[in-house]
Amino acid sequence: MGVTIFDIAREANVSIATVSKVINNNGRISEKTRARVLEVIEKYNYTPNHLATALTGKHSYTLGLMMPNLANPFFGEIARSVESRARELGFSVIMCSTDYKKDQEEWYFTLFQKKRVDGVIIISGIEHQDAFLSKKLKTGIPIVLIARDIPTLPLNTICIDDFMGGYMAAQHLLSLGHRRLGIILEDIPVAWDRVNGFKKALEDAGLHLDENMIIAGEASVENGAAYTNRLLDAGNAPTAIFATNDFLAIGSIRAANERNLKVPDDLSVVGFDNTILATISTPPLTTVAQPMSLMGTTAVDLLVQEIRGEASNKQRIIMLPALVIRKSTAAVSAATI
Amino acid sequence: MGVTIFDIAREANVSIATVSKVINNNGRISEKTRARVLEVIEKYNYTPNHLATALTGKHSYTLGLMMPNLANPFFGEIARSVESRARELGFSVIMCSTDYKKDQEEWYFTLFQKKRVDGVIIISGIEHQDAFLSKKLKTGIPIVLIARDIPTLPLNTICIDDFMGGYMAAQHLLSLGHRRLGIILEDIPVAWDRVNGFKKALEDAGLHLDENMIIAGEASVENGAAYTNRLLDAGNAPTAIFATNDFLAIGSIRAANERNLKVPDDLSVVGFDNTILATISTPPLTTVAQPMSLMGTTAVDLLVQEIRGEASNKQRIIMLPALVIRKSTAAVSAATI
DNA sequence: CTGAAAGCGCTAACAT
């Protein structure tokens, strides 16, 4: 590669300062010279070197995005909207999957620092992030968290009201007449918030949930199926199951299918997230939706505000979940009662 | 931000050249000074500025990855493996979704040039890429294509044998006794290759496929369902359907379900890609698998080879698809014949 | 084994 601002300047018979000015549209330049410079730029197919620009100027116009796994549709969708909004604002984004590994988080964060990204967005993440993040915060680099609230740290945060999400799921099931309920969840803090919301709704309805009807573990379709089987094999099997994410919910449906139980006729299932999985599931999954795209774009907006120094102060934005009713839930049938 | 190689040098009582050497592990440095420098670096939490490094050195150690839509599980999974392999080789990657829009491709490619990425990977892409790519090729920046073969251009390419994939799908269906077959496809070149492979298998078996049994359009679950309905409503309805990607196949299953046809008992469905959709589908989808992860990592390997100047010459790597048999296909039943 | 100095390509005062 090789044509530089210098070559352009020489060819256009101006100084590099002039070229710089026409590129960045600042300073006063006569229309004539501007046109000439532009022409030469065009002719030589000149592309300004952003690395040099960044070295001089204040910003690199690059953002870092860190998440557990880009291939997971939930993260993928958020990543997509982050990238999209970033592009609109003139930033590009370096993406990283950490697989929940602490050393990879560390490695990537250092990378971000080396590349002098202007800001970092972290979706979800590993355990014990408090220490990690509080250290990173000290580097002064703007950080926004998505889907993980750390109440003890002054960080911009985007999350949803998980408690309410659980509450809504329960309300829906109750309204359909279900009384024997089961919960399968991923064993992480936010999922327990959802469970608590769910329980609260039951309480408010004067019901009580047997703790045996709650099973926690890692999130996967297989586990979802296995846990569901356990629930169904227990005495007093539930007529409806709340799964704290779509993967587990899909597993529930699969387990039911394999037992020749029909969803939703014999078993209702509510998921969480509203990823693409929910729409392609058979039957389509009733689920508590997180506004993934909105979360992504909002995160970028917050971050860029802070980068530009326009941020008044840190914010914690709590978005509201929404129940999306599809075909995996139905009124409890007389037969199953 | 702010501690530079200068500060380290001063603090360690050495020149910046020395510091540079210990950082990059080259040149001869006494153990004593190396230790001292390292200590100071540690103490000041110094992170070398990659932008400056890149400006001086030859490489930016950044790759560009362009695809239609990161949120699509097929692309997401490839992106994930690209990122993963890139990280292993010391590169970070800027990701972009183009939504099949020409101007966005243009914009992003320019971005890549400005950021001086060392190489670009393009997955799939828009129509009329030949002109676009041949122009970009002239910039001298290494490019690798995934899942799109452009025979007229000297480009490193990773793709699969689509024709064979279709052939395999047909063989499978034929071996199950199906004779009345239908095809629904996304209207893009690679999908037609799959269709041709499918037809060839029929020919080889002495069968002929009615052209009316082929429906092409945009890939979505909805369309998959709609096309399937059309096929099923036609006289002499098929007992098995080949869909050229998993989305369409899921749509087929849905349509069948809504008609109270059981998959696979009443209708067999074969998909293509083997994305996560295939595994979470109910029933799990029999599909022709593309080795997505392998394609991603291989693309990076090829690219980095070229970047390092180790590449002997351009390659076109054609990977072989593999039939993954799950639960959406079964022997044709007497009832449906 | 270590240091001095010349860039890499660009921006931003400051002159003219």
Place this chain on the structure above:
DNA sequence: ATGTTAGCGCTTTCAG
């Protein structure tokens, strides 16, 4: 309206 010049933080000969 345009040009001069001093960096930005680092790598890399080339001397010492």
